Amino acid sequence: MHFGYSERCLEHDTGERHPENPDRLRAIRRGLAKRHGVEYAEPDPATREEVVAVHDATYVDELEAFVADGGGSWDPDTVVSEGTWDAALTSAGLAQWAARSALDGADGRNTPFALGRPPGHHAVPDDAMGFCFFNNAAVAAQTALDKGEADRVAIFDWDVHHGNGTQDVFYERGDVLYASIHEDGLYPDTGEVEETGRDEGENTTVNLPLAAGAGNADYCHAIDAVVAPALERFDPDLVIVSAGFDAHRHDPISRMRVSSEGYALMTDQIRSVTDDVGAATAYVLEGGYGLDTLAEGVSMVHETFDGRTPVSDDEDPDEKTKTLVGELQDLLDL
Template identity: 60%
Template sequence: MKFGYRELCLEHDTGSRHPESPDRLRAIKRTLAETDHVEYVPANDLPRDAVHGIHDDEYLRDVRQFCANGGGNWDADTVAVEATWDAAMASAALATWAAREALDGADGADTPFALGRPPGHHAVEDDAMGFCFLNNAAVAAEHALDREDVENVAILDFDVHHGNGTQDIFYDRSDVYYASFHEEGLYPGTGDVGETGVDAGRGRTLNVPFPSGSGDADYLAVYEEVIAPEFEAYDPDLLIVSAGFDAHENDPISRMLVSTGGYGVLAERLRTLTDRIDAGLAFVLEGGYGLETLSSGVREIQEVLNGTEPATIDAEPTDGGRNVLESLIYQGFGSR
């Protein structure tokens, strides 16, 4: 794969006890060093219109000044230092690079994956939260939509936390379809199946709040019966994956049971879908706080998209997974 990466993202120093640390990127790079066909691209072109099309101008000025003044705690979880503004801009630039690469035909072993931090999917239009300052996936989607050859974009978020920021930003728009797998009841407490969009965006938000203990079979059942049919009917020009790995069975902050192999299977299904509908496929890093589980998940996706056969998932969905699936079908999803 091609990985967007800049050392500048390491300078966002959250402190020794914060789970979203520079060690996350270091661990990914160490693990990828053990594999073949890895290319790093120091993308740094961030279109101004993409950021300002997503985030409020006053908010952007406030964050920039907050960092220039030395940073501190924006809120209880979201920490900044002087370098955070530049790191956040670099992370957003990597996401827009991934979108461009995918739209320009990079696929298979060249599929782009933006390895930026701070992550983005909790950042709303006018506020930072949940470790996030700029909504990288949303900025990438907005950048893609500025192209004449792009009519619509889909985003699949498989971070264990609901991407409230991405949902909020596109909740009343029809040109972005946002779907989220997440653990029910975790921060930030949003993402109910009844949250489906408003106005022009009605039916363009799809939330899958799995109960704790859900795993590979649950994710794949909902993907095959709901997500894939929805995305195929929507026919996006680009699919952006908000790739968080904190639903892993060994991640320290969640209670989900997704395996390393499960991430590879999901990546293979996404590649098959985007090939079928002739859409670009781009990955943007979100969460994942066990260094080994995070890096092994990224490597699994890299190896599968480089041609390694994915794992076989033989398990049946849990009762909780079936209940979520039935709720989505009752809402009318998956039957378009």
């Protein structure tokens, strides 16, 4: 893969004990240093105007002023430092780079992956929350649409937390499909199966809130039975994967059971469906808070695109997952 990275993202200082800290990116880089064929790009940050295409201008002004005043706790979970403004714009710019590179034809071993922080998928149009300030994947999608580089964009989110911000941005839109597999009842306690979009966005929101303890077989079944047919019907020009790695069985803040190999399996599934529909594919980093498992997950995505064949464990999905999948198939008429 071709990775986007910038040292500016390390300047967002949340403190040593905060789970979303600069060591996340350092761990990923160390893990990738052991792998073959790793290349990095350092694109420009997003502009304020590109961020305001997704976020309310008043909120953006308030965040900029808060940073200029030295920062502090925006909310109990979301910490602002003097470096947060530049890091947040850089993280959004990395996501834009990934989307643009994919649409320009980067694929296969050159598939782009934006390694930015702070993450983005909890950032709603008028507020920061859940460690997130600007919604990186949403900014990238909106930029591609505004520049006429794509007519339809899909965002698939496999982070263990529901991307409430991404859903909110596009919930009434017909040009962006948002699909999420997440742990039911976990922060921010959104993303119910019945939430399928409104007005022009009807049936362009796909939520699969899996029960705690779901593992590889559950995630793969959800992709095969719901996410893949939803993508095929939507027929996007670009698929952005909001790639969090906190559903890993050893992540410290979730109860899911995805293995490192599970991320390779999901990568292979998404690659297959995007190949079938002829969509460009870009990856954007979201969560993942166990340093070793985060690094291993990113490396698994890279190795899958580098030619390694994932190994299935041949387990069956849980009955709860099968029931949820059937319900969503009926709701979306898949």
